[in-house]
Amino acid sequence: MTGEPVLAGVAEEVRRVAVLGAGSWGTAFAKVLADAGRDVVLWARRAEVADTVRQRHANPDYLPGVRLPENLTATADAAVAVRGAQAVVLAVPSQTLRDNLAAWRNLLPASATLVSLAKGVELGTLKRMSEVVSEVAEVDQNRVAVVSGPNLAKEIAREQPTATVIACADHERAVALQHACSTGYFRPYTNTDVVGCELGGACKNVIALACGMAAGLGFGDNTMATLITRGLAEMARLGTALGADPMTFAGLAGMGDLVATCASPLSRNRSFGERLGRGESMHQAQQAAHGQVAEGVKSCTSIRELGRRHGVDMPITDGVHQVCHEGLSPQDVTARLLGRKPKAEWS
Structure with a gap:
C-alpha cells in the first residue's frame, strides 16, 4: 500500500x-x-x-x-x-x-x-x-x-x-x-528493456512487408502464421545478440505488435507489401500509398546490416531487402526461403 x-x-x-x-x-x-x-x-x-x-x-x-x-x-x-x-x-x-x-x-x-x-x-x-x-x-x-x-x-x-x-x-x-x-x-x-522493445517495433515492420507480399501472392493463413512465427524468431535472435531480454519478444512490443502489423489492413507495411506481392513495382506501390514509403522498406536495410554485424541469421529480413532494393521478385524470395537447408526449429 x-x-x-x-x-x-x-x-x-x-x-x-x-x-x-x-x-x-x-x-x-x-x-x-x-x-x-x-x-x-x-x-x-x-x-x-x-x-x-x-x-x-x-x-x-x-x-x-x-x-x-x-x-x-x-x-x-x-x-x-x-x-x-x-x-x-x-x-x-x-x-x-x-x-x-x-x-x-x-x-x-x-x-x-x-x-x-x-x-x-x-x-x-x-x-x-x-x-x-x-x-x-x-x-x-x-x-x-x-x-x-x-x-x-x-x-x-x-x-x-x-x-x-x-x-x-x-x-x-x-x-x-x-x-x-x-x-x-x-x-x-x-x-x-529499451533494446528489446525498440528492436521488436523496428523488425515487425519488415516482417509485415513479407506477410503483405505473401497475401499479394495469394497465400493463406498457414503462410502468414509461418512468417509471423519465424519472423519472431529473427527478432528474438537479434535482440538477444544485442543484450535484450528474450521475454520481451513474447510480449506486447514483440508478438503483440508483430501480429497487429502483419495482419491488419490498417498497417501501411502490410498494405505496401501486398501491392508488391501482386506484381506492382516499388514506384507503383509508393504512388498507391500517396507518395509515402512504409517504414520497413528503409529499415530492412539497416536491420539486415545490424544482423550481419552481430552474426545473426535473418533470412526473412534479407528476402524483404532483396525485393525492395535488389530487384528480386516475391516469388523468387519465396523459393529461396523454402529451399534453405533443413534444420532444427530452435537452432
Whole structure:
C-alpha cells in the first residue's frame, strides 16, 4: 500500500506534454494523453493542420471523423509547443528523426522526458531511435523512453481497447508516463528493456512487408502464421545478440505488435507489401500509398546490416531487402526461403 502515493506523486509531474509530429500516430497519441487529463500541445509542420486541430478539434488529413479533445491544442511553432513541457513526444518517421531533433535540440526543456514513437533502425549508423535521441539531444539514456506495442493509430483514435509498452531505463520515468497516458481504452505497461522493445517495433515492420507480399501472392493463413512465427524468431535472435531480454519478444512490443502489423489492413507495411506481392513495382506501390514509403522498406536495410554485424541469421529480413532494393521478385524470395537447408526449429 505504501507504493500507491509515491506512484501518484510521480504521475503528477507529467502534466504538460508536447507531441512533435501531427501524423496519424502522433495525433492519436496526443489524443490519448489529452483523454488522460494532460494538457497537450501538438506540433504540426503545416500551419493549416495546426489551425484545423486548434479551431475544429480535428485532423481530417490523418484521422478523418475523429473528434479531438478540448485540452488538445496545436501550433506550427515548435518553441511554443515544448515550452514548459515535462515530456516531449517525438512522433516523426525514424529516418527523419535525427534532422528534426537537431532543429529542436536547443528548444527542449532541461529536465523533460523525451519519448520516441518512431520504430526503426537508422540507416548508416545502425542506431536505435533512443540512441539517436540521446546522441542528438545530448541527454542521458535514462531520460529517453520509447512507446511500442500493437498500436494501430486509427483504432486507438476510435477508442478501441488496446495496450502498449512504455520502456525506459529509468523505471520511475516509465511509471510517470504510464500514469500520464492511462485511459479507459489505452492500457500502458512499463518495461526497462529499451533494446528489446525498440528492436521488436523496428523488425515487425519488415516482417509485415513479407506477410503483405505473401497475401499479394495469394497465400493463406498457414503462410502468414509461418512468417509471423519465424519472423519472431529473427527478432528474438537479434535482440538477444544485442543484450535484450528474450521475454520481451513474447510480449506486447514483440508478438503483440508483430501480429497487429502483419495482419491488419490498417498497417501501411502490410498494405505496401501486398501491392508488391501482386506484381506492382516499388514506384507503383509508393504512388498507391500517396507518395509515402512504409517504414520497413528503409529499415530492412539497416536491420539486415545490424544482423550481419552481430552474426545473426535473418533470412526473412534479407528476402524483404532483396525485393525492395535488389530487384528480386516475391516469388523468387519465396523459393529461396523454402529451399534453405533443413534444420532444427530452435537452432
